Amino acid sequence: MNRVITIALAGNPNTGKTTIFNSMTGSHQKVGNYAGVTVEKREGRRKYKGYDFHIHDLPGVYSLTAYSMDEVVARDFIINEKPDVVIDVLDSTNIERNLYLCLQFQELNVPIVAALNLNDEAVSRGIQIDEKRLSEILRMPVIKTIGKNGAGVEALLDKAVEVFERKEKPDYEVSYGHELEGDIQVVIASLEKDGAFCARYPVRWCAVKLIEKDARAEELLESHAFADGVKAALKERVRRIEEHFGRDASTVVSEQRYGYIHGATAEAVTRRPVDKQTVTEKIDRVLMDRVLGFPLFLLILWLVFQTTFTLGAYPMGWIEMFFGGLSSVATAFIPEGILRSLVVDGVIAGVGGVSSFIPLIVLLFMFISILEDSGYMSRAAFIMDKFLHIFGLHGQSFLPMIVGVGCSVPAVMAARTLKNARDRIITVMVTPFMSCGAKLPVYVLLAGAFFPRYAGTVVLSMYVVGTLLALFSSLLFRKTVLRGESTPFVMELPPYRLPTVKGILWHVREKTFGYLKKAGLVLLPASMLIWAVTSFPKPALDVPKDVQMAQSYAGKIGKEMAPVLAPIGFDWKIGIAAITGFAAKEMVVSTMGVLYRVEAGPDRKSDSLREALRRDPAFSPLVAYVLMLFMLIVVPCFASLSVIYAEIGWRWLLFAVTYWTALAWLLCFIVFQTGRLLGF
């Protein structure tokens, strides 16, 4: 039986906790160069020197006074689950601020091992830390690490074992100076009257937090047997502190803490002045320029899309060829009948149609992850902040929105970093307008078929319309159901970091497999079912295929929906396709593949879906554009809905679904009818 050691990786945001976690456990959690990448607790395991390590990666926090949901996750884990060892991951380039949180851990009396991470960056900036000295002063093990290449990670585990095996409680001594210390002791004495309370919570921490007027500590105090007595003593002391220092008690406490940190680092840290501008500063001079910043941001986005389309075109062609070949092989080997129809018209038409878009999605993801890893995303959020405020949004809402260009699921979860519940709900409700990667195939297919010369522009227009809708919707919510000011925010700007080739390749591989998996597990079975509802019941007579389809189950359902669909220009096939998008947005393309493959016999097997669509009388450029709009606005896929439900609850989900559907229909109605009047 191995012994189990529970470890929590905690620390400020963007200090490399997840990087170290990945290196310890061999997992591939998302790492990114901005604050707030990890919003959920993650567990991983590692066997090392006869111990079973249960390692938990926590969201980054600035202090243990929790404001936002991700901060609550981190704090509650440390306080309630009491891990055996907390590995506090510190940013060596910013040691003072990082130690602030570390001291709060010390006060909780949890056993700590400190990791001086990002050591390579500290060295290149001329910061030298004497870890032995620091370790003596702060009475905890300190190890230098470089998360990126795993240096020092094993040493961390060794130290964790050492701390774990050393049974006695750690004896940290955060000194607040003798002035304040007297007051703290008085509060401690009054707290200690309730023995049970002291067994449950670290007393010194409670005392300091109470002086700081921390709401959570005040809450805990309610369970104290002599709460009134403590409150009286506390009030008296706070009054004395505020009179003596002439400042708010909480300010005094944090000043003293910084004072202590200052003392510690003065002895252990030496800085060699680096006179030249850092690379980051140089780049930011240009990219964060007041005037140039915004146009440059747009230019970068435009480049991302342009490159995605140009590069993606090659592999797309290969995949199309592959499925074309597969289709002829299947036709040649399976005798005429329903099985052949299922394979050729159902599976190959459905899955093949979507698969060719995989390269596009993977490339788009890759570029987004490069932007995230490099540190540019935080800058973009910063640039957008002022602009977003006009619409009652936040610079911080911008990050979830950009993540939403990839997939709504992580985007909705990323909104957890927003402190204010109202901001968070608004952000969650508008992120689906950001056109996730799965909507891209629909746009590209339709734009390619009906606007061959302006395909790129038309697709881009979807993203522009989506962004505008997100902005105006949030303004609308602010003015009606979610009144209130948007809170100001401070965005941390991490230094630029060169994304590693390994990291990028890993992203590409993971996305590709992710999509193959989705194609196999969702699109394949779903295509078969779509094929079934469009092929049965079989007519008695030998009628043309499109007549048969119109009489099939799908056709009948479609006809029922005609009163709703006709005003926005959709016939039953388009309606059915649009509905299947609910399962997964790419499904729309699969369904169209199945529905429009009517004439594709053995003689015309090269007939692409694009041409089939163009030949269909129900389609016109106007209808195609309206369909794209519809797909952009209408409810996101099933998976996103279940996450949105988990994040904001069913009331808001219901509201959002109504809003999305109504907006989608209304906007499509307006566009279609105006378009028709104008003669398109």
Add this chain to the structure above:
Amino acid sequence: MVIMFHCFSNRAPTGVLAMAWAVIEKIIVAVLLMASASYLGWRAYRSVFKKNSDGCICDGCPSSASCSKKK
């Protein structure tokens, strides 16, 4: 084997074989459809009421942010 032969030779089987094939074909299609329907239903159920064992919310969606992968 005989059916396979006929499949490869791409000729509609005749006689008894044709009848056998017609039945087998229907069975294959029915099984595939039933399997797909129940699989998708199960997935939908799971994504609403349960997370995956590894904490994935949806394993089709390309989001490393919500999924952990063990090596």
